Amino acid sequence: MRLELREVCKSYAGIAAVDRLSLIVPAGRIGCLLGPSGSGKTTALRAIAGFERPDAGEILAGGEALSAPGAWVPPERRRIGMVFQDYALFPHLDALANVAFGLRDAERGIRRRRALEMLELVGLADQTAKLPHELSGGQQQRVALARALAPRPRLVLLDEPFSNLDAEVRMDLAQQVRAALVAEGATALLVTHDQREAFAIADEIGVMRAGRLEQWDAPWRLYHSPATRFVADFVGEGSFIQGTVLGPGRVSTELGIIEGQLTIDQPAGTLVDLLLRPDDLIHDDASELHAEVVERVFRGAQFQYKLRLPSGTTALSFAPSHHDHAIGERIGIRLDAQHLVGFPRD
Amino acid sequence: MTSSQRFTPALAAIAVALPMLAVLIAIVQGASGGDTELWAHLREWVLARVAWNTVILVIGVVTIASLLGTALAWLTAACEFPGRAFFSWALLLPMAVPAYVLAFVAVATLDYAGAVPVALRGWFGDGLWLPPIRSTAGVILVLALAGYPYVYLMARGAFLTHGARALEAAQSLGLGPWQGLFRVAVPLARPWLAGGAALVAMETLADFGAVSVFNYDTFTTAIYQSWYGLFSIETALGLALLLLALVAAALAIERLARGRARYAASDAGVRSAARLGLRGARGWIAFGLAASVFALGFALPAVVLAQWAWQVAALDLDTRYLSYAFRTVSLAGLAAILCLALALVLGYATRFSAGRVTQAAARVATLGYAVPGAVLAVGVVTALATIDALWRTIAGGEGFWLQGTVFALLLGYVARFLTVAHGPVQGGFARIRPALEEAARGLGLSTREVVARLHLPLLGAGIGTALLLVFVDVMKEMPITLMTRPFGWDTLAVRVFEMTAEGEWERAALPSLAIVLAGLLPVILLTWRMERAARAA
Numbered sequence: 001m002r003l004e005l006r007e008v009c010k011s012y013a014g015i016a017a018v019d020r021l022s023l024i025v026p027a028g029r030i031g032c033l034l035g036p037s038g039s040g041k042t043t044a045l046r047a048i049a050g051f052e053r054p055d056a057g058e059i060l061a062g063g064e065a066l067s068a069p070g071a072w073v074p075p076e077r078r079r080i081g082m083v084f085q086d087y088a089l090f091p092h093l094d095a096l097a098n099v100a101f102g103l104r105d106a107e108r109g110i111r112r113r114r115a116l117e118m119l120e121l122v123g124l125a126d127q128t129a130k131l132p133h134e135l136s137g138g139q140q141q142r143v144a145l146a147r148a149l150a151p152r153p154r155l156v157l158l159d160e161p162f163s164n165l166d167a168e169v170r171m172d173l174a175q176q177v178r179a180a181l182v183a184e185g186a187t188a189l190l191v192t193h194d195q196r197e198a199f200a201i202a203d204e205i206g207v208m209r210a211g212r213l214e215q216w217d218a219p220w221r222l223y224h225s226p227a228t229r230f231v232a233d234f235v236g237e238g239s240f241i242q243g244t245v246l247g248p249g250r251v252s253t254e255l256g257i258i259e260g261q262l263t264i265d266q267p268a269g270t271l272v273d274l275l276l277r278p279d280d281l282i283h284d285d286a287s288e289l290h291a292e293v294v295e296r297v298f299r300g301a302q303f304q305y306k307l308r309l310p311s312g313t314t315a316l317s318f319a320p321s322h323h324d325h326a327i328g329e330r331i332g333i334r335l336d337a338q339h340l341v342g343f344p345r346d
Numbered sequence: 347m348t349s350s351q352r353f354t355p356a357l358a359a360i361a362v363a364l365p366m367l368a369v370l371i372a373i374v375q376g377a378s379g380g381d382t383e384l385w386a387h388l389r390e391w392v393l394a395r396v397a398w399n400t401v402i403l404v405i406g407v408v409t410i411a412s413l414l415g416t417a418l419a420w421l422t423a424a425c426e427f428p429g430r431a432f433f434s435w436a437l438l439l440p441m442a443v444p445a446y447v448l449a450f451v452a453v454a455t456l457d458y459a460g461a462v463p464v465a466l467r468g469w470f471g472d473g474l475w476l477p478p479i480r481s482t483a484g485v486i487l488v489l490a491l492a493g494y495p496y497v498y499l500m501a502r503g504a505f506l507t508h509g510a511r512a513l514e515a516a517q518s519l520g521l522g523p524w525q526g527l528f529r530v531a532v533p534l535a536r537p538w539l540a541g542g543a544a545l546v547a548m549e550t551l552a553d554f555g556a557v558s559v560f561n562y563d564t565f566t567t568a569i570y571q572s573w574y575g576l577f578s579i580e581t582a583l584g585l586a587l588l589l590l591a592l593v594a595a596a597l598a599i600e601r602l603a604r605g606r607a608r609y610a611a612s613d614a615g616v617r618s619a620a621r622l623g624l625r626g627a628r629g630w631i632a633f634g635l636a637a638s639v640f641a642l643g644f645a646l647p648a649v650v651l652a653q654w655a656w657q658v659a660a661l662d663l664d665t666r667y668l669s670y671a672f673r674t675v676s677l678a679g680l681a682a683i684l685c686l687a688l689a690l691v692l693g694y695a696t697r698f699s700a701g702r703v704t705q706a707a708a709r710v711a712t713l714g715y716a717v718p719g720a721v722l723a724v725g726v727v728t729a730l731a732t733i734d735a736l737w738r739t740i741a742g743g744e745g746f747w748l749q750g751t752v753f754a755l756l757l758g759y760v761a762r763f764l765t766v767a768h769g770p771v772q773g774g775f776a777r778i779r780p781a782l783e784e785a786a787r788g789l790g791l792s793t794r795e796v797v798a799r800l801h802l803p804l805l806g807a808g809i810g811t812a813l814l815l816v817f818v819d820v821m822k823e824m825p826i827t828l829m830t831r832p833f834g835w836d837t838l839a840v841r842v843f844e845m846t847a848e849g850e851w852e853r854a855a856l857p858s859l860a861i862v863l864a865g866l867l868p869v870i871l872l873t874w875r876m877e878r879a880a881r882a883a
Contacts, residue, residue, distance in 0.1 A: 051514055075517040076525075082518035088511045092534040102519030151519060 001062035001154040001187055002027045003048070008057030008067075010043055017043040019211035020057070025155075025189055025204070027062070030181055032190040032202035036234070040211035041191045045157050048189065049082050050075030061154050081148030081186075085160040087140045089132040095119065095143045096128040102151040118146035121180050138169045145177060149184050156181065156188040162197055174200040195235055207231045223277070229343045232275045239315040240273035243342065251342065254311050255289060255335050272342040276315050278304065280337040283319035287332035291315075293325050307333065355699035359707035362688045362695070365761040366710050369717075369725030373590070376583035376728045388581055392568060396585075399482075400551065400564040400592065406486035407493055407550045412543045414490065415497025416535075418636060420527065423505035424513065426621040427632035433640060434502075435873040438495050440643030442865035444822045445492035446555025446842065447858040451647045452488050453479055453559055454851035485560045491643040492556070493549055497542035499872075504535035506880075510621070523622050537604045544600035545715075551593055552718035554825040555839075559846050565589040566720040566825060573829065579728060586721040593716050651862065654855035662856055670857065674837040677752075677827075678820040681759035682767075685816045686809060688760065689767035693775045712765035719762055723829035726758045750832050758826040763819050767812035774808025814868055821864050 003025040010018040018040045025031035033041040046052040048059055050066065050073065058068040065071040066078055081102075089098050100115035119125050122142035132140055141161060148156050161177065162170045178201045181188050192198050198205050199219045206216040207230070215227040226232035243253040245266045251258050253274060266272065283305070291307035294314060302318045305325070309315060317333065325331050421427060422434035440448075455461050456479040467474050478484065512534055516526035532539070554566040563571075565585055572581040624632050688711070696708050714722075730748040737747050748754060778801060786800050824839045831840065838857035845854035 049514075049518060051517075074522070075514070076520050076522050078518075079520070080518060082515070084511070084515060086511065088515040090512055090515070090530055090534055091508060092536060101516070104520065147515075147519070157518075 002060075003031075003155055003187060003189060004058075004060040005044070005048070006058040006060070008044065008047060008059060009055045010040075010047055010052060011055060016040075016211045018047065018054070021208075021211070021213055022057075023206055023213060023216050025187055027187050028185055029203045030178065030186075030188045030190065030201055032192065032198040032205045033208055034192060034195060034198045034205050034235075035208035036193055038210075039208040041193075041208045042159060043211075044208075045159055045189065045191045048155075049080055049157055050078050079151070079154045081151065081153035081156045083141070083144045083148050083156070083158040083161050085163060087132075087144040087164075089140055089144060089147070091132050094129050094131055095124060095135065098132070098143055099146045099150050101147060114150055115146075118150045119143070121149070121183060122146045123176065137165050138173050141165065141173065142176070142180075145180060149180065149186060152184075154187070156186045158188065158190040160192055161190065162192070162194070170194075170197065171200060177201060207234060209234075224339060225341055226275065229273075232341065232343070236277060237316055238275050238277045239313065240343075241276055241309065241313050241315065242311070242345070243272050243274050245270045245272060254309055254313075255333075258335065258337075258340060266342075266344055271345040273345055275341045275343075276335075276337075278316040278318045280335060280340070281307070281315055281317040282334055282336040283317055283323055283331055284334045285332045287334040289333050290330045291333050293327050293329050293331060296325070296327060305331075307331070355695035356701055356703040356707070358691050359695040359699075359704045359711070362692045362764070363707040363711035365757050366713055366717075366764075368729040369722055369757075369761050370710075370713075372729035372732065373583055373586050373721065373725045376580065376724075377587040385581070385584060388572075388584070392563075393588075396563050396565055396568045397588070397592075399562060400589075402482060403485060403489070403557070403562070403564060404547050404550050404592075404596065406482070407489040408543050408547050410486060410490035411494040411546045412497050412539060414494040414639060415499075415542060416501045416532065416539060418494070418639060419498050419501035419505055420531065421624075421632045421636065423502050424510045424531070424622055425624050425632065427624045427629040427636075429633050429636065433636040435876065436640050436644070437498055437636060438869050438873055439640070439866070440491060441495045441872075442862050442869045443492065443644060443647055444555065444824075444839075444858075444861060444865070445489055445549070445553055446559060446824060446846070447651070447862060448492050448643070448647055449485075449488045449556035449559040450842075450846045450851055450854055450858075451650050452484070455650060456484075480560055482562070485557060485562045488560075489550055489553060489556055491639070493546040494639070494643075496545040496549070497539065500538040500542035500545075501535055504538035505531060508534055513622075540600050540603040543603070544597065547596040547600075548593065548716055551589065551596065552720075554718075554720050554828075555843065558843070565592070566718055569720045569724060570825065570829065573724065579724065582724045583728065586724050589718060589721055593718070597716060648862065651855045651859045654852040655859045658852050658856060662853055667856070670836055670838050670841055671860065673835060674821055674839070677755065677759075677837060678817045681756055681763065681820045682813045682816040684756060684760055685764050685767040686771070686812050688764055689771040689812060690805075690809075692764075692768060693771050696772075697775055712768045714762040714765040717762065719758070719823060719825035720829065722758050722761050723826045726754055726761070726826070726830055730754055730757070750830075752832060752835070754830045755827065755832070755835075758830050759816075759820055759823070762823070762826060763816045766815045766819055770808040770811035770815070771805065772808075774805035778804050811868075811871065814871065818864050818868050822861055 005021055005023050008018055008021045009016065021040075021044055023031070033044060035041045043052060047054050047067065053072070054067055056069075059066045060068075061078070061080070064073075066073045090101065093101065096112075096115050096119065099118050100111045103111040103114055106114065116125065116128070119128060122145055124139060124142055124146070127135060127139060130139075132143070135143065141164075145158075145161075158177075162173060165173065174197050181201075190198070190201055202219065204216060205219055205222055207214045207222065209230050215222060215231050217227075222231060223236045226235060232238060241253055241255065243251040243258070245268050246252050246257070247268050249259060251272060251274065258274070291309050293305050294308050295306035297304045298321065301321055303321055303323060303325075305317050305319060306314055307317055319325075418433075418437055422430055422437065453460075456463065458478075460479075463476050466476065508531075512530045513523060513526040516530045517523070521529060552566065553564075554570065557564050557567055558570075565588065569582045569585045569589070572578050572585060692708055692711055695704055727749060730753075734747050734749055782800060783796060786796050791799065821837075822839060824843055827837055827840055828843060831837070836844075838860055841857045842854045842861070845851070845857075
């Protein structure tokens with residue numbers, strides 16, 4: 001069911017944790033709030049769940065006001081499933097009983113069938129009788145998801161769901177979680193500080209900073225056309241090179257004059273910083289432009305080089321792993337960008 | 347590893363377990379060889395009443411203490427009401443007041459001629475009926491007020507780590523806060539509640555001082571009386587054995603109540619959930635409950651004691667008091683050092699050998715919390731009498747070598763309180779992970795350096811806690827001191843017993859106040875640690 005936030009505010013002791021947050025997650029889609037710790041994303045999630053009361057603004061689910069001036073639905077009546085960061089499984093109940101916990105009104109047989117179905121969905125049909133402490137972290141996490149999904153909630157919230165897990169299982173599990181959410185046709189909102197998790201699960205991602213939403217977009221667009229310098233810095237790797245605006249769509253840089261590849265609406269003569277992603281800068285032995293290798297990281301299929309450009313600015317570049325260059329070597333480079341983003345210099 | 351290396355820790359552990367072993371063997375052996383005529387008399391006149399009294403007392407105290415402890419823990423851990431921050435630590439203060447002190451203050455102020463009924467009759471007329479304090483209900487209430495902090499402490503820990511969080515999970519699944527309390531928070535705290543209730547049951551079964559004040563006959567007072575009244579050590583031993591059976595039954599019930607669950611602690615670094623705000627009347631009801639328990643369990647008794655102590659201080663506070671205090675402090679200090687030394691030996695033994703013999707010996711050595719002081723006292727005396735007799739046949743001569751000496755007292759203290767030192771020391775050892783030792787060795791440290799530079803600093807806090815806890819427990823201890831002390835060796839607790847036995851309440855206040863003040867130290871330490879843990883989370 002569609003989730004909508006309108007100008008939601010929440011502050012603690014005069015400090016705004018969430019500042020005029022507005023967003024829409026369409027029904028059946030998976031949204032994500034991404035941001036560093038302290039950016040207010042968890043507070044936003046808890047406000048949606050009903051554990052925090054916003055100071056202002058509205059929270060609507062499928063058109064019903066959950067929280068608005070003069071309207072307040074307590075958490076237990078919101079029908080919003082939640083997967084907690086520490087899972088919060090009931091330690092005295094086994095996996096099946098945990099999943100069946102929210103199915104109170106249904107008949108016994110139906111409850112059991114639904115709970116089993118959910119455990120099967122998350123691949124734990126053979127672990128029904130285990131107590132939480134007998135399960136691994138990843139298994140606990142999936143039980144928590146099954147428990148949240150079982151009562152067919154209007155919305156599922158996931159609070160840093162993978163932060164307590166090993167890096168190896170994270171990506172795997174993220175895919176499984178996405179598959180389970182999609183299979184149930186659930187509308188979901190995830191909160192995380194890890195962009196890889198966000199990219200793996202979410203259809204749309206909002207980047208938060210200091211309580212504000214900087215950009216709400218598809219993952220690809222966040223990466224390639226960040227709306228703010230913060231988003232550009234926070235999402236993905238990259239570096240900035242200086243340039244001067246020559247005219248509409250024309251910028252002069254140390255890598256040559258760039259034309260038609262960027263949207264920048266500044267008068268001629270403005271100094272700008274252009275965002276370069278590692279895949280925008282191509283290693284090309286035929287190029288006349290050269291840069292010095294400062295650092296190199298072997299990544300199997302690729303080398304990631306940190307290059308020092310003539311001006312002294314450093315930029316990242318990927319090269320196929322058979323292009324093996326030593327530190328200190330000067331290599332040819334060229335710009336290969338479909339689209340560049342520039343921000344006026346402060 | 348050579349066989350002698352494996353052998354030594356097991357031997358060391360057995361040596362540490364010897365006091366408790368000797369006591370238990372003496373009881374079982376002595377009781378089985380009892381006088382049949384005396385037993386018949388006992389069965390007919392004493393046993394049924396004493397057993398009934400004890401069982402009723404335990405059930406009543408455990409029920410009320412569990413309800414009070416759980417409710418107060420829930421209120422301070424998961425709710426918000428006026429004064430919550432204060433009560434969350436202040437509700438532990440009654441731990442500093444021994445049950446016998448609470449008992450005599452209650453009897454002295456609430457009995458027919460006590461200050462409170464006199465005042466009430468003055469206002470409402472002589473016909474006013476008041477429930478008598480010297481009753482089964484009276485003893486139960488007093489012991490429940492003294493015992494609830496154990497349940498409170500355990501339940502609060504459980505609610506803080508799991509409770510508020512689990513409640514949010516329950517809410518997201520459609521349960522209101524009060525449904526969540528009964529369907530989630532209390533069931534998941536069950537192992538801790540069972541543990542707290544078991545501690546209360548042990549304390550109640552072991553209580554001697556409070557029931558003596560009320561003249562309420564239980565196994566412990568019956569043991570004391572058959573000793574000093576009937577001079578029948580066999581009867582005392584028989585009663586002691588029965589009381590031990592009752593303790594075992596209580597522990598078995600705790601096992602059952604705990605169920606198969608053994609909950610691992612929750613992940614560290616969990617964000618604490620929002621508290622449930624109790625607004626208006628509800629908040630004041632919560633305040634009223636917390637305030638009255640605090641007032642009855644600590645504040646009022648403390649004020650009354652201070653007032654009485656002030657009244658008698660001019661008369662009573664003389665050199666005799668210095669000798670009571672000196673004896674108490676030196677006994678408590680000696681016992682604390684002994685218990686600590688043995689706990690360290692046991693800690694190293696179990697660390698270097700996981701063998702069955704070592705583990706079993708460690709179990710026996712730390713049974714003390716379950717064996718009531720009155721039982722230990724008869725066991726100690728019997729065991730030492732046997733050794734004395736043996737010595738007389740070997741070396742000839744007459745008289746007692748060990749019986750009635752300070753050695754007997756210390757033997758009893760060690761058997762009872764070794765477990766108190768064992769807990770914190772063992773906690774310290776748990777912090778020295780094998781990887782740390784390996785790292786130290788890898789950096790070239792010798793065994794002695796590992797002990798000095800790694801073990802001692804990491805054990806430091808545990809050693810301090812162990813010394814403090816044993817010291818205070820020995821100060822409060824009554825039955826062992828009373829029954830095994832050398833002639834004339836009166837301590838503060840013995841002084842309290844003698845004064846209350848004569849109904850000289852005011853004169854019991856001075857030593858009681860000293861005991862309560864010393865008892866505050868571990869409680870302060872405990873609350874300080876709780877605060878620190880709360881801040882860290």
